[in-house]
Amino acid sequence: MSLEQVEQTIEGELHARLSKLFESFDPKPIGSASLGQVHAAELRDGRSVVVKVQRPNLREQLAEDIEFFRELATFLTEHTSAGSRVDLIGVVQQVERALVDELDYRTEARNAAAFRKALATFPHILIPRVIDAYTTHKVLTTERIKGIKIVEIPPISRVEYDFSELADEFAHAYLEQITDSGHFHADPHPGNVFVVLPGRENPRTPAEAVADDRRESVRPGATALVESENEARAAAVRFRDDRAPDCDNARSRRQTAAGDGR
Numbered sequence: 001m002s003l004e005q006v007e008q009t010i011e012g013e014l015h016a017r018l019s020k021l022f023e024s025f026d027p028k029p030i031g032s033a034s035l036g037q038v039h040a041a042e043l044r045d046g047r048s049v050v051v052k053v054q055r056p057n058l059r060e061q062l063a064e065d066i067e068f069f070r071e072l073a074t075f076l077t078e079h080t081s082a083g084s085r086v087d088l089i090g091v092v093q094q095v096e097r098a099l100v101d102e103l104d105y106r107t108e109a110r111n112a113a114a115f116r117k118a119l120a121t122f123p124h125i126l127i128p129r130v131i132d133a134y135t136t137h138k139v140l141t142t143e144r145i146k147g148i149k150i151v152e153i154p155p156i157s158r159v160e161y162d163f164s165e166l167a168d169e170f171a172h173a174y175l176e177q178i179t180d181s182g183h184f185h186a187d188p189h190p191g192n193v194f195v196v197l198p199g200r201e202n203p204r205t206p207a208e209a210v211a212d213d214r215r216e217s218v219r220p221g222a223t224a225l226v227e228s229e230n231e232a233r234a235a236a237v238r239f240r241d242d243r244a245p246d247c248d249n250a251r252s253r254r255q256t257a258a259g260d261g262r
Contacts, residue, residue: 001037003027006053009138013137022044024041025041026039034055035055035058036052037055038050038053041141048146051141052141062099073091076088105135105137105139106135106136109225110225112130113225113229113232114183116206117228117231117235118181120207120239121238121239122169122172123169123205123207123236125170126145128143128144131143145194145196146201146202147195147202148197149190150190150193150194153195157197161197206236207233207236207237209236210233210236213233218230
């Protein structure tokens with residue numbers, strides 16, 4: 001997408017000029033795919049974020065494609081032996097439902113918040129927090145994680161740091177996702193998992209956010225995403241108090257960021 005298209009979508013969705021919304025906005029995308037494009041930016045408060053912007057007129061284009069496949073599935077069902085054995089119309093309907101979810105970035109935002117809350121008890125796993133006020137059904141803004149892909153860790157770092165504890169925690173986190181919550185990261189290829197080495201400035205885990213919070217009481221979240229963050233921090237506190245008294249200093253240790261960088 002051109003920068004002009006990106007600006008139009010963001011400004012139309014967030015109802016403000018790009019220059020007012022962000023301290024800086026990188027015109028060169030980090031990545032671009034069929035449904036959207038991702039840019040690095042910095043909020044007015046200094047936080048580094050990534051902004052995913054949906055392509056314009058995408059819903060109309062996909063509606064036409066889905067209608068074509070629906071007609072094709074109907075024809076094959078009525079005129080072929082394979083169509084009588086396979087529910088092709090049902091397949092198209094399932095694809096349509098999946099696309100509707102993918103085209104509403106608020107669904108992805110809710111999933112990301114639930115994922116962060118579910119893994120809050122793992123002190124070295126960092127899921128980027130969704131920036132609620134900068135997220136709509138066409139724009140998704142999250143904290144930016146600056147790490148190294150697990151397949152690109154320098155050999156000197158492998159010598160300098162013992163990654164066994166981190167690998168163990170990551171494996172346990174995956175087992176809990178699959179066997180307990182049933183809500184799991186479904187695309188764990190090496191490009192989507194990063195290791196944050198000590199000394200790199202990054203967002204805080206829920207446990208670290210609690211450790212830095214000096215408030216005596218936490219106000220209820222004004223939105224569901226904010227309340228989910230409160231619940232994630234509460235879960236991190238319970239874990240620290242009950243099972244891991246040595247986890248308050250998580251930042252001085254290694255962290256894994258499980259996510260797709262968006």
